[in-house]
Amino acid sequence: MSGLTATLLNISAQAASAATSAAPAEQPYKIEEQGVWLPQGSSTFAEAYDSAWNINIWISIIFFVIVIGPGAYFAFKYKRKSETEKTSPIDHNLTIEIIWTLVPTLVLFYMFWVGFKSYANIQVAPNEAMEVRLTGQMYNWTFEYPNGVVTTDLYVPKGRPVKLVMSSKDVIHSFWVPEFRVKQDVVPGLYTTMWFEATRETTTTVECAEYCGDGHSKMLTRVYVFEEKKFDEYYANDFDDPSNPVPPAVRGKRKYEALCASCHSLDGSRIQGPTFQGIWGRKELLTDGSEVTVDANYIKSSIVNPQGQLVQGYPPTMPAFSYLKEKDIDGIIAFLKEQK
Numbered sequence: 508m509s510g511l512t513a514t515l516l517n518i519s520a521q522a523a524s525a526a527t528s529a530a531p532a533e534q535p536y537k538i539e540e541q542g543v544w545l546p547q548g549s550s551t552f553a554e555a556y557d558s559a560w561n562i563n564i565w566i567s568i569i570f571f572v573i574v575i576g577p578g579a580y581f582a583f584k585y586k587r588k589s590e591t592e593k594t595s596p597i598d599h600n601l602t603i604e605i606i607w608t609l610v611p612t613l614v615l616f617y618m619f620w621v622g623f624k625s626y627a628n629i630q631v632a633p634n635e636a637m638e639v640r641l642t643g644q645m646y647n648w649t650f651e652y653p654n655g656v657v658t659t660d661l662y663v664p665k666g667r668p669v670k671l672v673m674s675s676k677d678v679i680h681s682f683w684v685p686e687f688r689v690k691q692d693v694v695p696g697l698y699t700t701m702w703f704e705a706t707r708e709t710t711t712t713v714e715c716a717e718y719c720g721d722g723h724s725k726m727l728t729r730v731y732v733f734e735e736k737k738f739d740e741y742y743a744n745d746f747d748d749p750s751n752p753v754p755p756a757v758r759g760k761r762k763y764e765a766l767c768a769s770c771h772s773l774d775g776s777r778i779q780g781p782t783f784q785g786i787w788g789r790k791e792l793l794t795d796g797s798e799v800t801v802d803a804n805y806i807k808s809s810i811v812n813p814q815g816q817l818v819q820g821y822p823p824t825m826p827a828f829s830y831l832k833e834k835d836i837d838g839i840i841a842f843l844k845e846q847k
């Protein structure tokens with residue numbers, strides 16, 4: 508990637524972390540560079556993709572020189588020298604015309620073939636691929652793994668194929684991992700898929716590549732590629748670092764950011780649901796006229812059975828999160844306790 512794009516990406520990464528101060532203050536979003544054109548290749552597609560890129564760029568450069576070079580030269584060499592000079596009577600040359608029709612046609616077929624080969628490969632995921640369900644929304648991505656764990660960062664094993672089954676909750680987004688050389692639209696009301704197999708341990712970045720609103724540039728998300736063993740350990744541990752257990756409130760905060768932040772604010776503002784600011788111990792009027800004090804039991808039942816007790820003045824739109832594990836719910840409760 509060029510230095511300029513990298514600079515722009517860094518600027519938007521800073522903007523993103525400044526805007527969502529809740530985001531974990533980790534390393535900046537990065538895409539590893541190599542040379543002038545393309546970033547480091549980190550998936551099995553990179554080789555074919557990069558060679559297609561190189562072939563196309565070199566053919567374009569060569570033909571640019573072949574076409575524009577003589578054109579510019581002739582413009583000077585055969586420039587009309589006087590008012591009375593006549594144009595030469597030559598009008599065409601069959602041999603040359605056949606050559607300059609046939610050669611570019613064959614070159615075009617070759618370029619098509621080079622692109623089509625890897626395109627076909629990118630379209631069809633291997634059967635054994637791990638299927639991860641991706642949801643795009645303004646302005647983040649969530650990933651649901653086969654074991655039901657939902658994350659806001661993408662974790663993938665090195666050397667094993669991963670298939671993403673993607674859809675959007677609102678507008679069209681585009682899921683783009685430059686280092687993997689994959690990009691696919693994420694569309695409301697439609698499943699799109701893509702797959703890849705990472706080839707090296709790295710931490711790279713997802714960008715949204717379809718302008719989707721004013722938070723578009725903030726849809727940066729990390730992709731962690733782990734060795735298979737490390738991946739399996741993380742996978743079994745809800746993608747928390749097994750050697751560095753997180754306190755419940757931190758786990759809860761992550762779940763909040765992944766699942767609840769789109770409807771519940773922490774700063775007192777009303778989104779779809781009541782704010783979590785000062786929620787612990789708050790007295791809440793329910794639609795059946797009764798009053799409850801927010802405690803652990805109420806929060807738990809709000810999460811697994813949201814329609815059971817509805818807060819007055821709010822729509823019954825909260826989905827049930829019955830798949831959440833006990834320790835995630837405990838984490839959320841611990842996190843909500845802290846929201847003064």
Ligand code: HEC
Nearest residue numbers: 766767770779780781791806809813817818821822824825
């Ligand atoms: C699609 C929007 C939406 C999402 C996502 C959502 N909620 Fe809600 N939530 C609501 C709405 C609307 C209400 C108010 C109506 C009701 O009581 O169900 C609510 C109410 C609540 C309440 C009761 C609040 C109070 O002041 O009494 C709790 C607790 C709660 N949600 C927890 C969560 C947690 C935890 C998550 C994430 C795991 C979550 N919600 C995700 C929409 C949402």
Ligand SMILES: [Cu+2]
Nearest residue numbers: 680715719726
């Ligand atoms: Cu987007």
